[in-house]
Amino acid sequence: MRIGELSRRTGVPARLLRYYEEQDLLHPERAGNGYRSYPESAVADVQQIRGLLDSGLTTEMIRAILPYLSGPGELHPPAQCVTPATAALLQGHLERIQSRIDCLARNRDRLSAYLAAVRPESGGR
Incomplete structure (x- = not known):
């Protein structure tokens, strides 16, 4: 095509x-x-x-x-095909993803706490 x-x-x-x-x-x-x-x-x-x-x-x-x-x-x-450089690239990317997840989770928790404080009757929803 x-x-x-x-x-x-x-x-x-x-x-x-x-x-x-x-x-x-x-x-x-x-x-x-x-x-x-x-x-x-x-x-x-x-x-x-x-x-x-x-x-x-x-x-x-x-x-x-x-x-x-x-x-x-x-x-x-196959494990023998993954070079140390490729493994390091992927490991670094995994660490950046985890860092973003941690940051998002903290922000979610803060927003949930804020909503619970300003709208106590809704149970934080």
Whole structure:
């Protein structure tokens, strides 16, 4: 399929698909006329890339783990394939996620306490 169809089917602009290619995340074939040609599997690949980006991973992290992904939400890298650099990248990302979770939980608790104080009759809801 050509880039326009991939864009239509995934909702990702063609410009962004070209960026994914520049970042070595997508690997289209080139037709004789120079047009990009994507396999059917590119739809799932783009959806997976979007999901990983939405979860906060960088394109560098995605490039490191993408070869080991077998489907959305599934990660099956053999242990010997995960380099120390990749493991450090992922560990750092996990620590940043946990830090955000901790901050969100503190803010949730503070807002709940505030609402309970100003609306005691609602039971804090």
